[in-house]
Amino acid sequence: MQDFVDYSMESLGDSGQHIWDDYEPSKNFFVSDKIFVHFLQKELSPDAWSFLQPKLVKLGKLAASTLNELSISAHMHSPKFVKRDLFGRDIDNIIFHPSRHELMKAANQTRMMGSSAITFLSPEFEGQQYRMGYALPYILALSDSSVTNIIGMKDAFGQIMKRYANPELQAKFIENDYLLGPENASEVCFCFRENAAGLKFDAISTKAIPLRDGVYKISGEKSHCENIHAHLKLVLAAVPSENNEKPKLSIFLIEGNNKPGVSKEFEIKNLDQKLGMHSLPVGDLLFKDCTAFLLGEEGQGMEILEELMKVTNIWSSISAVAGFRRSLVEAYQYACYQTYDGNRRLLDHPSTLAKLEALNNQFVADFYLLWKTIRMMDKTGPEKPHLESNLNHLIPLIKNHCVNSAISGIGQSMKIMESHGYMEQGVIPKFIKDCLALPLLHQSSIHTVSVIVKNWAEVQDISSFFEPLTSSLEHFPDLELLKVELKKLLSHIEESRYDDPDFLDFNADKIMKNLIMYIQLSMLLHQEDHESAAWIHPAINQIKANFLGQNSLLALPVGAQKIIGQLAWGF
Template sequence: MTTLDLPSNRAMPSTRGMNFFTADPNLERALGAYAEPANVERALPLLEEVGRCAGDELDELAAVADAHPPVLRTHDRLGRRVDEIVYHPAFVEMQRLGFSRFGFAAMSHRAGVLGWPGRVPHVVKFALSYVFVQSEFGLFCPISMTDSAARVLRMFGSAELQERYVPRLTSTDFGELMQSAQLLTERTGGSDVGASECVARLVDGEWRIWGEKWFCSNAGADVHLALARPEGAPAGTKGLGMFLVPKVLEGGERNRYVIRRLKEKLGSRSMPTGEYEFEGAVGYVVGAIDRGFGQMAEMINVSRLSNGMRAAALMRRALLEAVVHARGRAAFGRALFELPLVREQLFEMVLDSEAALAIVLFAAQALDRADGGSEHDELVVRIVTPLIKYANCRRARWTTGMAMNIRGGNGYIEEWVNARLLRDAHLGSIWEGAENVVALDVARAAMRNGAHEALFGELEERLGAVTTEVGRGEGAATRDALGGVRRRFEALLGASEDEREAKMAAMCDRLAAAVCSVLLTVEGDREARMGQGYGKLLVAREYRRRYLERADPLDGDSSVLRWLGELVDGKPVPASALV
């Protein structure tokens, strides 16, 4: 039998052409729990526009760009060093979509992007980004670094640097746009940034930089925020300064560095990552020269939050792919979606996806408030950002893997999106600090700043606002579990350094589950009050049992699987489902 002769029930269902926003009823409801009502209404048509693009035009471009990664052109035909990155047209078009059409790197800095009055709130920006990233993960690294570079310059840069670079870093005119990269990692240190060997020297009144950087994502960028140690400065992170290193100097000549090669990567193939070698490159000091690492931490934290959002987006796309496939395929005389074990796997993917989005929007809301001057929310952001980076990125690996498994052999074939989702999910756990690094950063935020007290206080306050009868019952169970997590977290902070470090990853698993359990309960209570049913409270209960209380899976109640279709489609679930 040839391919053309295959019967219709052997078709291969695809998500291509779907609107990724309208296909996700959970997003609008979740956004309503964290954004002002007027902002939600203003965001809806924009979300629909991004969703339409992500499910069609962007999805097609992303597949092409992944198959045709950029290449490094080191010299021109006359033998002159140029270090030019040559992109496939599909990636260039994706850049136009991300930077210009939707203005993701500009919307936190400029008024009027996408017609928004004033600057777009972080919580709305992350919701829009969440939809976009479901089709293209790699491009959001350049977008995030350009966005955060403008933020760092506005916070710490001199008036001259701000005037020269911020307007172009935040431009939606693709011809005027400057993109940014970040240069931290060196072979000598890896995650130990304090071991960096790049040196900065004053030469004829300007700073020059020598040394190498082992990883530069968005290689070939117009500007780079780089750490280097001024000659004579002390060892460790305290001796590092931050420098803005432009690609082209004011006179039009190339700056003094080379891109040695581009990395062959498992994931994010559409976006170039390269090795840099500085040969006396001109750099402009950003902020206090002895505060470089602390200032770079602001850029890292925004990038980490973006990473957590991207992991949530990968989980959502994985769930969508699995649901569409399971509903469109049959085995043993039944649709895959009706098979009990498949339903159990999809149900767990729903829990992962909705929890991941909840904690991202919660952090984005806190970032909006912190930028507005709230010291309380600044502490919440400080601890929840590495926690999101740890937990969402870790869980995305399982979720994307399960979606591949549900699709079967086609899921392993590069013509389908699953392989790319899985590859990108593994990168998310490494970018901006591997799991061990960010888990220990959670502990540091608690020990240095008492940030955990702000976080637990915030969660308790939110649980106290739950009002529905079913919500109060779930809230009481969640409050008890939250109290247990707090006691164990604080006990671990007081343990020996070796014990604390050895157990901190497991503690972060439990802490993230506690945060998400609270958020899902509060979201569920809100939906119940609004007459939207009890589906989110059902999700909250099962998430608490499975992830926070670690109930034995063999003791679980499989009757909850009957509500899978309602949860996926956003249809009401009755209160009786929780009895």
């Protein structure tokens, strides 16, 4: 491909010299990422690759330069909330640092973010649209998590609109908005939660009163609204039922207009000060007889919400895995150029090599877990209903794991960079804060893992999901013990549904950790080829060691060149 990068260390100079003065960061996040380039070239058709590759190269260069600088600036300047203007009028204005506007404008220039955009532009790529649609966001996420998730919300909105909105609404809010150009692209706000209701959606008090066909008036207060300033708002509200029946939870679309002098239908009550994701503001909204359009049918709210969460969970996973990759690369590049004990490179220190190898194995397992799941999304269809069911259980599990794994991996990468890793003007503090804020976006809590595991336990035949893996293990004699342990684990999960209701809650974390490792193993076993063996084979060995309790065994040191091959990142 164009601009191919030499992955050897020969260009880094003599390791006996202090070479900080020669340090240069990556110039293209796509061209440098051999793991991602290899995966896409192997997965996509020649036509799809030819169509996508120039766009990835262009965005990769932008992400490594302009977007990277804007992201750091936006992160260090949180948005400000102005309730009233000079004359005492309520304006409910959220003021962003100029870097945030430039960041969104630059990101929108690609005009091809997410599967809904790919389908709209190029229907001939059916069957590859998810891998193609999520490739650009992955490169973007190597620079910034907030904007990636903002575009992810718009992607989820687009998919929901295509399925549940009438043609008139689709034309107004999807096709026309998309064709307006990057400067005028609308953002989307999600308003699903209420402080009083907590995680109980049945307790939602926001009411939707019908006016005419498909048009309602909404009143109520929503908390932790994501991307609160956005022009378009999706709201979860209850439509009262007759005869004291249960209210019908439904999803509504609101087109906002809160300019001074205009009668306001909603009010921004406050802006939350959260840990990360500063370009994606969160706060509370009060709706006052606000005109709204029903999406789908009355009572379909939870169904639509689950579909929205499935899409945004993938975007969160992309942000987490990309943030992990970028942080690991930052630590690796730091180790290449920093010295210790006089003139020795930090990269040559055995403890640095051991840590980089362990972190890269962790990243590789997460990378293929994510992208093979996205590949599975491309294979779904009416003739394969079991895949859709599997994905409904798999995606929440993957999102939860990828975020937690990224937080751990980014923290360890920070330690490799010593005191430099903790400086706010660097990228690693930004990424770890953004990953810590990801659970806020999608209603994760301490009980999330328990809920996910219980959903897995409710699968009628959980063993069938793992049948491809158990069949694969038969071809690897050294993995026979893993096959036995997998059957034991699945048996425990199935039996616990009837024997002890607290068993799954108490062991949820352990069960999820083991399920993830088995799924990761299944994703990796048949992905290895001559080129990718350099990074996949060590990751497989690490998973096997985790299962067999061999992590405490002593090992011979490895050389820097081997670790460089595993990291597969060009300067």
